[in-house]
Amino acid sequence: MTQVATATITQAMITPFDVQKIREDFPILAQQVNGRPLVYLDNGASAQKPLSVIESMNRYYRTDNANVHRGAHTLGDRATADFEGAREKVRAFLNARESREIIWTKGTTEAINVVASGLAQSLQPGDEILVSHMEHHANIVPWQMAAERSGAVLKVIPLDERGQLLEGAFETLLSSRTKILAITYVSNVLGTINPVREMIAQAKAIGALTLVDAAQALPHFNVDVQQLNCDFLAFSSHKLFGPTGIGVLYGKANCLEALPPYQGGGEMIERVTFAKTTWNELPYKFEAGTPAIAEAVGLGAALDYLNALDRPAIELHEQNLLKRAQLLAREVPGMHLIGTAEQKVPVVSFKIEGLHPSDIGTLLDQQGIAIRTGHHCAMPLMDFFAVPGTARASFAFYNTQEEVEQLFTALQKIQRMCC
Numbered sequence: 001m002t003q004v005a006t007a008t009i010t011q012a013m014i015t016p017f018d019v020q021k022i023r024e025d026f027p028i029l030a031q032q033v034n035g036r037p038l039v040y041l042d043n044g045a046s047a048q049k050p051l052s053v054i055e056s057m058n059r060y061y062r063t064d065n066a067n068v069h070r071g072a073h074t075l076g077d078r079a080t081a082d083f084e085g086a087r088e089k090v091r092a093f094l095n096a097r098e099s100r101e102i103i104w105t106k107g108t109t110e111a112i113n114v115v116a117s118g119l120a121q122s123l124q125p126g127d128e129i130l131v132s133h134m135e136h137h138a139n140i141v142p143w144q145m146a147a148e149r150s151g152a153v154l155k156v157i158p159l160d161e162r163g164q165l166l167e168g169a170f171e172t173l174l175s176s177r178t179k180i181l182a183i184t185y186v187s188n189v190l191g192t193i194n195p196v197r198e199m200i201a202q203a204k205a206i207g208a209l210t211l212v213d214a215a216q217a218l219p220h221f222n223v224d225v226q227q228l229n230c231d232f233l234a235f236s237s238h239k240l241f242g243p244t245g246i247g248v249l250y251g252k253a254n255c256l257e258a259l260p261p262y263q264g265g266g267e268m269i270e271r272v273t274f275a276k277t278t279w280n281e282l283p284y285k286f287e288a289g290t291p292a293i294a295e296a297v298g299l300g301a302a303l304d305y306l307n308a309l310d311r312p313a314i315e316l317h318e319q320n321l322l323k324r325a326q327l328l329a330r331e332v333p334g335m336h337l338i339g340t341a342e343q344k345v346p347v348v349s350f351k352i353e354g355l356h357p358s359d360i361g362t363l364l365d366q367q368g369i370a371i372r373t374g375h376h377c378a379m380p381l382m383d384f385f386a387v388p389g390t391a392r393a394s395f396a397f398y399n400t401q402e403e404v405e406q407l408f409t410a411l412q413k414i415q416r417m418c419c
C-alpha cells in the first residue's frame with residue numbers, strides 16, 4: 001500500500017456532485033498525454049472550455065460573422081445582437097446595474113491598465129495607491145506606472161506567514177491620502193480569499209476608489225458587484241472556461257464616465273474633426289477598434305454553462321479536493337505548502353526540499369500531470385516567502401479526487417527517486 005492510500009477519507013469528503021458527467025462536457029480532458037490519461041491541474045493559468053463554448057464560436061463564424069455596430073445588413077445585425085447579448089450576460093452574471101457598465105477588454109491585465117492609466121491623469125504627488133503583497137504583476141505594474149507618471153506613492157499591505165493579509169495592517173495603511181485600493185479577491189499563488197467586501201467598505205468610508213481583481217475568484221464562486229460595492233472589477237474569460245483574448249472591466253457608470261478613454265480610434269468617438277474629437281457614450285468610449293466578437297459570444301456561452309451548474313455543489317466539491325490535497329501533502333517527505341489561509345480556493349502551491357520547482361513540473365508532465373511552476377507573475381510574493389518559485393496545482397470543478405491522488409502518488413514517487 002502506498003503512503004497516499006493510507007490518508008483518511010472522511011464521509012464529509014464524498015459529495016453527490018457528478019463530476020464524471022461534467023467531464024464529458026470538456027472534450028480536451030479525455031486524452032492521453034505522454035502515454036497517461038491527462039490530469040489537468042493548471043486551471044489557474046487557463047481553464048478548459050466546455051463543448052458549448054467551442055460550438056458557440058463555431059456557430060457564430062458559420063452563420064453570423066460580420067463586424068458589429070455597422071447596421072447596414074442582416075449579418076451585421078446578427079453579429080451585433082450576439083455581441084451585445086453577451087455583454088448583457090456578463091451584466092447579469094456580475095449583477096451590475098446596467099450593461100453600459102461592462103467594458104470589453106483583452107483580459108484582466110488590460111482592464112486594470114484602463115483604470116490605472118486613466119487615474120494616472122488625475123492622481124497628485126503624495127496621493128497613495130494601496131495594493132497587497134500577494135498581487136499578480138497585472139495589479140502591481142500598472143499602478144507603479146501610474147505612480148511614476150503622477151508622483152503618487154504605492155503602498156503595500158503586508159502578509160502573515162500563512163499568506164493572509166497581516167491583521168490590522170490594512171487599517172493602519174488606509175488614510176485620507178489613499179486614493180485607490182486595488183486588491184485581488186483571490187491570490188493566484190496562495191488561493192487566499194481576501195475579505196474584499198469589508199475592505200471596500202472601509203476604503204469607501206474615507207473616499208477612496210476601489211478595484212477588485214477577480215481573475216481567480218469568479219472561476220470558484222459568484223461575485224455580486226452591487227453587494228461588493230466596488231467601483232471597478234476585472235476578470236479574464238479564459239480562466240472562466242471561456243475563450244482567450246477577451247475579458248471584462250466592470251465599472252460603476254459614474255466612475256467610468258469620469259475616467260478618460262484608454263485608446264483612441266474607431267468606435268470610441270462621437271465626432272471627429274481635426275480640431276477636436278468627442279467621446280462616444282459608455283461602454284463604447286473604452287472600446288476602440290473592432291472588438292473580439294466571437295470571443296464575446298464564447299464568453300457568453302461559458303456564463304450560460306456556469307449558470308446551469310449547481311454552484312454551491314461545485315464549491316463543496318472543490319473544497320473537498322482542497323482538503324484531500326492538504327491531507328495528502330503531509331505525507332510527502334520534505335513537502336511544504338505555501339499558502340495555508342483559512343479561507344482559500346483549491347490552489348496548492350508547494351516546494352519539496354531538494355527539488356527545483358521546474359524539475360517537479362517536468363517530471364509530473366512525463367506522467368500526464370499538468371501543473372504550473374515558476375514565479376506565477378508574483379515575484380514580490382516569491383520574495384516574501386524567500387523562494388525562487390513554487391510548483392502550483394490549481395483545481396477546477398471538473399477535477400476529481402482520483403486526480404488529486406494521482407498527483408500526490410506521483411509526487412511521492414518523484415521525491416523517492418530524486419531526494
Ligand SMILES: Cc1ncc(COP(=O)(O)O)c(C=O)c1O
Pocket residue numbers: 044045106107108109110136138139184186187188213215216236
Ligand atoms: C490574480 C490574477 N490577476 C491578473 C491576472 C492576469 O490575467 P490575464 O493574463 O488573463 O490578463 C492573472 C493571471 O494569472 C491572475 O491570476
